[in-house]
Amino acid sequence: MMDDFHLFPVDASSSAQQVDWLFYALILMSLFFIAAVFLPIFYFSIRYRRGAKVDRSNPQIGSNLLETGWTVLPLLISLGVFTWGALVYFRLETPPANALQVQVVAKQWMWKLQHAEGKREINELHLPLGTTISLTMTSEDVIHSFFVPAFRVKQDVLPGKYTTEWFRPTRLGEYHLFCAEYCGTNHSAMIGRVVVMRPADYEEWLNSGETGRSIVFEGHRLFQERGCSGCHVDSRAIHAPPLEGVYGKQVPLASGEIVTADDQYLRDSILVPGKQISAGYENLMPSYTGHISEAEIMQIIAYLKSLGEQRPER
Template sequence: MDRFRLFPPQASTTSHEVDALFFALTLISLFFMVVIFLPIIFFSVKYRRGSPADRSNPRSGSFLIESGWTIGPIFLSLGLFAWGAVAYFRMERRPANAIDVQVVGRQWMWKLQHAEGKREINELHVPVNTTVAMTMTSQDVIHSFFVPAFRVKQDVVPGKYTGEWFKPTRTGEYHIFCAQYCGTQHSRMIGRVVVMEPAAYERWLKSGEPTESIVQTGERVFHDRGCSGCHAPNSQFHAPLLQGLYRNPVPLVNGTMVTADDQYLRDSILQPGKQITAGYQNIMPSFAGHLSEEEIMQLIAYLKYIGNQPPASQ
């Protein structure tokens, strides 16, 4: 990996756009610094105490000049805001057909798992020119997943899911940092992204002992924890069905609607009484403290899988 440098290499599809905005802001700031401070220095010297400079009454003001230095910066600020907003929303919009990676931050390491089941600690292997989308959470305090070479940084928050994606354009190894102070060993919470050629990545992915995919592990957790006893299509208990659920509206007992996204599934597992589905009683026990963050993410991956299947009849 490269040693620390002022400007890390541009190794993703978003790095050029981020750098362009950064340098534009820097140059504009330098321009206004010169425009403001040079006259200040000049007049400070010219009108210093004891100088023979003319101190008679100044000329009357100019409406054109005063309007210009007010309106000009307004439009400049709006232009920079629009530029930054377009770049931000483009980076926030997750592309389709991305490789899924689950990330759990903890003091003081990164735990990562690929959709195929491969696990890593403080390392992330990805293929070049392929979009990688990460679903992240923390099991203790707030962290922040930062890859300077990709110009991506996202807070990793306990109790909720945040997302981040990138598309690497150069093979190599790139630093991972935690960019949010998280305790006494915060500076040691580092890692690396290894960007490989697609063929080499496939060989790496298949190396080692065979593993369950995240969905397969989630299915096992679903049955081992007794979830299937109530939520299976042929269950004797009156519980909401999960087929066809994901990303669809869910009516609640209070008359409102909520979309069944990742956060909804997580809350339903850990806080089942928070959002009760209309037509059902609040009889489900909470699994808070009984499932690890990895098991919760695996279970949600399985719920998303069956949630995309055609709904079955009750």
């Protein structure tokens, strides 16, 4: 089925039709204007060809109505297309709450994926049908791009930054996953497949083979092993901010700024602690750059998020 010839990829997600309708509308409009320009060209070039006996006088005529019409109409049409496109764009860019989380780390030349329950995959992404999925993505080296044509989603994956993408698979089957940003010699081999399964089969798959511990569990383990807890939980020696409930909170910085503690802020706090110092604290936290992998940072952030759902212990 994957290799059948299609003019368009199949519609396999809730976003696909929204994108397709917009695309069809643009094609229809283009066809209309191509016809409006080229049919008269053909007609005139035949009717007024050399030697044809036709009236060749060239009277000066003007029509304000016509001039206004062909200025205002295209303006309205393009504003309409813009509004439509913007609405679709914002719908596709705003991940719904309560989505199933999958962490994606791209590197030359593979996709590494991590499910919240702990299952890991390479170049394959298994998903339950009808469930909203939200991907948090980053790269270990250069810019990549996560592209699933059947879902009509494509998002750049950047080193040093988190990007997100979401979709809801609406069709069982296997679909292509591509890297859509040239990323070096084996870019064309950076491909994989997305497997959409019945929810019951997905549960079974999650619990089969090597399952691993949940992301939050791994994050908690790292938090202790890497010494974070030494300062942030039980230290008397160092004054460090408690991290319970920090996720999503407004954090006042020493610079006077107030920032939201989102994934990116937490990531930067771990890798470049000196960049944004919390108000009332000193720049004592060591940088973990080079000592921790992207996947591990995602696990720690998932753990810090889970702390937010508990009440602070102090």
